[in-house]
Amino acid sequence: MAFDEDSFIDFRFNTNYRYGFVGGPNFATLEKRLRSGVTRRRPLMDMPLHRYRAELATFNEDERAALLDAIWVAEGKAYTFRFRDFNDWRVSNQVLGYGDGTSSPIQLVKHYTRGPKTKSRDITLPVDVAMTADGVPFTGFVVQPIGGLVLPTTVWPAGALLEWTGTFDVCVRFANDYNPLTSVAGRINELMIELQEERYG
Known part of the structure; x- marks a missing residue:
């Protein structure tokens, strides 16, 4: 986007x-x-x-x-x-995917799930972002405050589950x-x- x-x-x-x-x-x-x-x-x-x-x-x-x-x-x-939006401004342990060993940017998203269905929303105005790789804090990244793209400062850990927690605006x-x-x-x-x-x- x-x-x-x-x-x-x-x-x-x-x-x-x-x-x-x-x-x-x-x-x-x-x-x-x-x-x-x-x-x-x-x-x-x-x-x-x-x-x-x-x-x-x-x-x-x-x-x-x-x-x-x-x-x-x-x-x-x-x-x-x-x-x-104080009804919906926090994100906790949202999955972004798995690290592929590249430095490709990843879009921040929030998932909404009930039953078998999930809708995913792009987060374009993040405020606070913390990330983990396989549950371990990961700090090797920067976030675009306008647009919500996350870029690693080296490469994404290959095969690691990437999740983020934080807050955002609309x-x-x-x-x-x-x-x-x-x-x-x-x-x-x-x-x-x-x-x-x-x-x-």
Whole structure:
């Protein structure tokens, strides 16, 4: 996956959500009911795009300034930035594959498994990354903070099971060009915000 750094501004949106964000993965499904009454469904996208919505309130002057900065530099929907989804931001012992004795880059991923099915999600904005090879800490690597590629500083240990643990952000943009802040009687500040995940390829 090619990450479009020209349209990405490397800052994290305000994490002091007060009342929290509502959001999660948004899938797209084509549904068709046959004459027999049987319904057929087919996914339209390989991966979902996350959506978030929240009402921020009673933030202080520093937080107000930070919110205004974010809105201005993002130019509404034009530019993307980091977002910490506190429902899904940690990774623990996720398998990346087996070392092949080369120095080829490996994409960070997170796996979601229930029953016999697994969906794997590319992690493009890693924050903290620790790796093991056959369960032993492995430090011979560097990580691209934008894009999520892991490159060994020598070669991957041949035949070793490679796993990673860490945290990550989501690449998002404002869902709207108009993001008004409200001041009520000079004491209560409010901002209704919607964010949309953006994926590059």
